[in-house]
Amino acid sequence: MTQQVQKQHHAYPPTYFEAPADDEIDLRELFLVIWRGKWLIIACTVLFAIAAVLYAKKQPNIYQANALLAASNQESNKLSGMASQFGGLASLAGINLGGGGGTDQTTLAIEVLKSRQFFSEFSDRYQIKADLMAAEEWNPVTGELSYHPEVYDARTKQWLREVKASKQAEPSMLESHQVFIKQVLSIATDKETGLITLAAEHISPIVAQQWVNWLIQDINQVMKQRTQQETSANINYLKGQLDKTSVAQMQTVFYQLIEEQTKTLMLAEANEDFVFKVVDPAVVAEQKVKPKRALICILGTLLGGMLGVMLVLVRHFVKGNVDA
Structure with a gap:
């Protein structure tokens, strides 16, 4: 089996197993391509820089x-203590x-x-x-x-x-x-x-x-208004349930629930910062938070430069494929 593989290997020329030299990236040639297209890169960079400056100046201060x-x-x-103590009974009461x-x-x-x-x-x-x-x-x-x-x-x-x-x-x-x-x-x-x-x-x-x-x-x-409405409705409901029951233990629970709901209502009515x-507190700002005009100009300039380099490289490789 090994001899058969070796025969198949020797059946092909040595260059069959070697990567083509053309696939290697020649950094010197790449640099020369970019250098030859320097005016296009400069033009794109300047154009985008001007556009970025105009855009940044147009944006209002925020x-x-x-x-x-x-x-x-x-x-x-x-309410935390009341909720843990009477939460189950309160849920049953709605x-x-x-x-x-x-x-x-x-x-x-x-x-x-x-x-x-x-x-x-x-x-x-x-x-x-x-x-x-x-x-x-x-x-x-x-x-x-x-x-x-x-x-x-x-x-x-x-x-x-x-x-x-x-x-x-x-x-x-x-x-x-x-x-x-x-x-x-x-x-x-x-x-x-x-x-x-x-x-x-x-x-x-x-x-x-x-x-x-x-x-x-x-x-x-x-x-505050929401809490007042909810607690008032709860108090009215609890009073109604209190009138319907004659079990002393349940009456005690209802009285305690009504007492705590009344406290909550009083807190809501008395506390403005509910x-x-x-x-x-908030004050009138003296300095803007945006736009970051310097950052906009820098990013616009970099974008123009990268776009210019990309256009130069694309033009070179397209021209090379056409000539080939």
């Missing part, structure tokens, strides 16, 4: 306002005490902040749609905003933008909400300390600060 928040855990501390491993108030409040319903009410209350969807430039001297003339007329308060048939001149709530979530609002939680950073970005630092303060105020109010306490 300012960020942020506030550092701490969770108001008064309610959870008050009452949700919270604190039993479900979503806490802080997590729920963050999700409410991102919700469409909250944004719709927030937008209508403070009339932010024009500042969100049509703002073009902020005057640092007067502090006033100017709007895209083809999008919004601030004097008549009419929307003028041209859109497809499926949309209207005035941005819808869903469209505005997507812009708000993707480009304006950011919420970050420190896993070690539990502190929350709520931030908003806008071309006006004054508007950004206002939005952060309004968001904190409104989310506390919304969660979910979030402000540790460090």
Whole structure:
């Protein structure tokens, strides 16, 4: 068997098993090709550099306002013992005490902040749609905003933008909400300390600060009202169940549940910072956070240079294949 393989091997010429010399990359030749095409590379680099500079200058400054928040855990501390002691009986009675491993108030409040319903009410209350969807430039001297003339007329308060048939001149709530979530609002939680950073970005630092303060105020109010409604309904329900039972032990449980729900209601009514306490309030930013104009110019220049080199190499190899 070995002799047969050796015969087959000697049946082919030695060059059959050797890699063709043409497949090797000649770095000297590659450098000469790039050098011969240096003017094309320079032209592409300069063109992209100019385009990057113009693009960077055209982008408006974006300012960020942020506030550092701490969770108001008064309610959870008050309810944690009750939830572990009476959670089973409360569930049988149809009452949700919270604190039993479900979503806490802080997590729920963050999700409410991102919700469409909250944004719709927030937008209508403070009339932010024009500042969100049509703002073009902020005057640092007067502090006033100017709007895209083809999008919004601030004097008549009419929307003028041209859109497809499926949309209207005035941005819808869903469209505005997507812009708000993707480009304006950011919420970050420190896993070690539990502190929350709520931030908003806008071309006006004054508007950004206002939005952060309004968001904190409104989310506390919304969660406060929700808790008041839930606890009031729970108290009424427990009182009804209390009237229906004659078992002394169950009456004791209902009295304790009513007492704790009443405490929760009192905390909600007395505490303005119901979910979030402000540790460090938002201030008017003095420096922009973006765009990074220097980085844009550097990346644009590098992209132009790489594109120029690629064009030179492609042209050389295409020409070589045609000549062959």
